[in-house]
Amino acid sequence: MTLPRIGGSAGARGAFISFEGGEGAGKSTQIARLAATLRARSGHGVCVTREPGGSPRAEEIRTALLGGVAKPYGPFAEALLFSAARIDHLDRLIRPALGRGETVLCDRFIDSTRAYQGAAGGLDAAVLDALERVVVGPTRPDLTLILDLDPAAGLARAAGRGARTGQGADRFEAEKLDFHIRLREAFLAIARAEPERCAVIDASRDPDSVEAAIRDAVAARLPDLLPGEGARGDAA
Known part of the structure; x- marks a missing residue:
């Protein structure tokens, strides 16, 4: 059973916001903002x-996954490794933070597994x-922001980032x-199937406009987090 979100009774559970989208959509930048x-x-x-x-053990699994160690074994093996990392992440970081009433901003969560491996x-x-059902249980995002971008543009952004950092x-x-x-x-x-949880953000715009659309979506869906913020309806 989940605790109530911020704004509920004493001991309220914090808000859980996940960011999703393809490569180069700008999730890291917008999460920081x-x-x-x-x-x-x-x-x-x-x-x-x-x-x-997100946790030491999960970071070790991340290195293996992004390095392609599981790719030869197929999407089921990758999904199992993602699930193993998620169990540790939830137990060691996400659930304790929510229990303390903190807002958790997570760069990717269950929807990435649905999209990438599914x-x-x-x-x-x-x-x-x-x-x-086994791994996540009731610990689901209160809001999922899907940063939508043409895949070719996203891959070009990712390639440019890799060139700047020297990472392939x-x-x-x-x-x-x-x-x-x-x-x-x-x-x-996913956004069409779960409109009460998901908001699609046009990530092709400049970073300031994307940030404004995200603030509007958060203010509209989780008003306790941004009291007094006027939603302008910039989310797609």
Whole structure:
């Protein structure tokens, strides 16, 4: 059973916001911006994390996954490794932070597994649903912000970032364009299926405009986090 969100009774559970989208959509930039805004204005603690990763053991699994260690064994093996990392991440970081009333901002969560290993990788949705029930249980995001961007533009951004940092494409960035097109379609399908949880943000705009749209979505869906913020309806 989940605790009530911020704004409920004493001992209220913090808010859980996940960021999703394809490669190069700008999730890391926008998470950092939202975290700064929430810390300045909400009066609640903010925990920034990511998947795979977020805890020491999960970060070790991240290195293996992004290095392509599990790819030869197929999407089911990758989903199992993501699930193992998620168990540790939830137990060691996300659930304790929510229990303290903090707002958790997570770069990717269950929807990335649905999109990458499911829709794009071909793993049966029933298998992913079973994994979610066992691993995630009731700890679901209160709001999921899907940063939507043309896959070709996103891959170009990711390549530019890699050139600046000297890092080559990881296991997923290296996939062909049609894989990333399926990813985008999967994220948009998730948003259509769960509109009460998901908000689609046009990530093709400049970073300030994307930030404003995200603030509007948060203010509209979780008003306790940004009191007095006027929603302008910039979210797609």
